[in-house]
Amino acid sequence: MKIIEVRGLCKEYRIPDKEPGLAGTVKHFIRPRYRTKQALCGVGLDVEAGESVGYLGSNGAGKSTTIKILTGLLSPTDGFVRVNGLEPHRDRKKHVREIGAVFGHRTGLWWDLPVIDSFKALSSVYEIPDATYRGNLDVFTELLGLHEILHVPVRQLSLGQRLRADLAGAFLHSPRLVFLDEPTSGLDINSKAAVRQFIRHLNREQGTTVFLTSHDMGDVEGICDRLVILDRGSKILDEGLDRVKHRLATDRHLIVTLPEAEEAAEVVRTVHTHTAATCTMLDRQRLSCSFDRNTVGVAQLVGLIMRHHEIVDFELREPALEHLVQRIFQRPPSTS
């Protein structure tokens, strides 16, 4: 079942076209002039219930604009948008009861209230049945380690604590769909891992649909199954994460550590004679053999080296998702 349906989505912002200085301000006050900024042009997107989608793009690509439209905070300039079967900006009151949203840089909780009182307030706003509230609170407190902060006012929390509380708050009413805008921005490694595990758990175990934007590829790899990439307001890629990796990550690097530096030249000769891999020395005893997995098999390369030489260790490196996304930006657009 489709939970998000978007066709031909366009958004233009109207920006004051003002000359600098006081004279410009006065002139603009008397006769205002505006120019338009096209933030989204013709974006189409279908998301099935239960999917976890990473919505990526460079700064200014239009990610937040899309999320604001999908959550009903902004109205589109043009196009068809349905979320949970509703038109977000028109059916806003009904719409917000059925979604959850976390904007990493803003809290959805009450600043002066202790976390638990914020949760109780959310429970009454969303009219959460008592059993659902208690069940979710227990599970989220455990998964997100909220025990020691439940009675602390939100304004006294560290960024990591606040974000964990925000996440729990966004999921308390068991929404079918959550929007997450930079949910781990500024967190330490342990907090990032806890947040990713929590989101993944709800996606896998409860089938909550996740729509995430992040500049952190660890979030995308830890949470998402599908990548949608925007570039200057247009969609340039929409594909499963595994497929993207399989299609684009064909280069591999085998790092070989040798017992003796003197052996290196011989290993290079063996590799160059029998395979299409190319070798580079990393230091006196370590060399990197680079190859395309469609041309050279890993087992073939490792077997060849081990048959002819003694080695201390080897490690296979694949390109990081960051590099794959960079490659996608360097290609001409394939979808719209």
Ligand SMILES: Nc1ncnc2c1ncn2[C@@H]1O[C@H](COP(=O)(O)OP(=O)(O)OP(=O)(O)O)[C@@H](O)[C@H]1O
């Ligand atoms: N309120 C606004 N008024 C005018 N222009 C805006 C407004 N909000 C966003 N824009 C412009 O629209 C474009 C898309 O912005 P948006 O915030 O959606 O990008 P983004 O992909 O979320 O970027 P980032 O990764 O930096 O958060 C940008 O060129 C931005 O300058």
